[in-house]
Amino acid sequence: MDIVNKVRATSLMYDLLAKDYDGRYLGEKFQAENRQVFEWIREGRGGKIGAPRVLDLGAGTGLTLDIGVLDDGDFQDYVAVDPSAGMLEQLRMKYPEVSRVFPRTAEDFLEQNPNEIAEIVVSLFGSPSHMLPETITALPGRCIEALVLMHYAEGYFPYFYDETVIPNWSEKSREAALALLEKYPGRVEHLGTFQVVLIGENYV
Numbered sequence: 001m002d003i004v005n006k007v008r009a010t011s012l013m014y015d016l017l018a019k020d021y022d023g024r025y026l027g028e029k030f031q032a033e034n035r036q037v038f039e040w041i042r043e044g045r046g047g048k049i050g051a052p053r054v055l056d057l058g059a060g061t062g063l064t065l066d067i068g069v070l071d072d073g074d075f076q077d078y079v080a081v082d083p084s085a086g087m088l089e090q091l092r093m094k095y096p097e098v099s100r101v102f103p104r105t106a107e108d109f110l111e112q113n114p115n116e117i118a119e120i121v122v123s124l125f126g127s128p129s130h131m132l133p134e135t136i137t138a139l140p141g142r143c144i145e146a147l148v149l150m151h152y153a154e155g156y157f158p159y160f161y162d163e164t165v166i167p168n169w170s171e172k173s174r175e176a177a178l179a180l181l182e183k184y185p186g187r188v189e190h191l192g193t194f195q196v197v198l199i200g201e202n203y204v
């Protein structure tokens with residue numbers, strides 16, 4: 001399957017999952033993971049609070065806002081990018097104040113918006129596994145304080161995946177995230193079924 005069809009198949013799958021997506025992740029285990037991710041993002045900002053610009057690649061139904069990353073910042077400073085219109089529809093329903101919502105891949109968004117940068121760039125809970133290795137490699141250039149990339153850990157794919165939508169570049173994408181640590185300050189963590197690469201001065 002070529003890249004275009006792979007992305008289309010993935011988006012359709014998430015469109016179908018979208019309405020029930022949040023309901024799958026209500027348990028305490030997931031809430032604990034969310035709290036940990038929030039702490040890492042805060043750490044990346046040196047414990048500061050308030051008014052970050054946030055670029056959310058693979059934003060899905062808006063988990064980044066659910067866990068409080070925008071803090072008391074302005075919804076205008078939050079950018080949601082995701083190729084699944086269904087997932088973004090849920091985000092819009094939960095957060096009608098968010099206007100910068102882009103129904104497209106991270107690849108297309110970054111190409112179309114070459115000057116878009118943010119204090120915080122996140123791609124959470126598996127989203128970056130869909131992104132091409134070269135996309136991952138370029139992300140530090142979009143980020144001022146903290147870059148948080150949560151790839152599926154080696155060999156893991158969520159149970160609702162079907163072979164037709166597992167991108168065959170996902171391992172290379174994960175490796176590209178690890179390789180960022182050779183060039184930029186940061187560290188790698190593991191959380192549940194995820195490899196978490198944290199890039200930024202505050203992570204060392």
Ligand SMILES: C[S@@+](CC[C@H](N)C(=O)[O-])C[C@H]1O[C@@H](n2cnc3c(N)ncnc32)[C@H](O)[C@@H]1O
Pocket residue numbers: 007010011014057058059060061062063064081082083084087104105106107123124125126127128130131132
């Ligand atoms: C497992 S969900 C995670 C959503 C959200 N980050 C969260 O933590 O709940 C993965 C998301 O990545 C999106 N996605 C797939 N391919 C993508 C791409 N090339 N660029 C950006 N997002 C993509 C999917 O549509 C889906 O919403």
